[in-house]
Amino acid sequence: MRLNLLSLFAEFIKGSTWRHHSKCKKLIKQLKARLVVQKKRRNAIIKQVREDIAQLMQIGNHHLAFSRVEQLYRDECRLSVYNQLDAFCDCISMNLCDISRNSKLSDDVKEALSSMIFAASRCGELPELHSLRDLFKQHFGQAFDRINVELLPGNSVNLETKKHLTHVTKLKEDTKLQFMDEIRILIVLWPTTHGLKA
Incomplete structure (x- = not known):
């Protein structure tokens, strides 16, 4: 009886710990700190590109302004991804015990893990995200990694x-025109913000 209880306890301890638990926690903290820096940088780029487009529109160079919209779109998409990754970090941090134990995970946690793995394959500027992907691959297996990276x-x-x-x-x-219309409205409403005359 005592032997059975000891082996059950040993199994519980084994199932309740993940040797990379603390490393994962540390990487998430580092990733969140890097995201703060990247978001500030990307916001500054977006502001500058918007101002460039606005100035080009004001001097009548609509063709060049139109060509800069794709860069603006890509920058805004990347900023959105940084905000999403920040939220995914919080979700994983709050559920790290369940992840460590390989417990049944909620859809939100699965989405956070899957999205971070997918993003790691496309965000070279976030080395901590790549390290987290490696940890998740070790913990959940190569198949889980591949399904999410390749969107299978x-x-x-x-x-x-x-x-x-x-x-x-x-x-x-039409998407480009929508972006330009938004910038045109900003020029009219807040010309002093951009240092421009409406």
């Missing part, structure tokens, strides 16, 4: 993350 059936990658990290070779004309 059964993946749980967030739809917005997929959209924002899938390279669009050419933006639709």
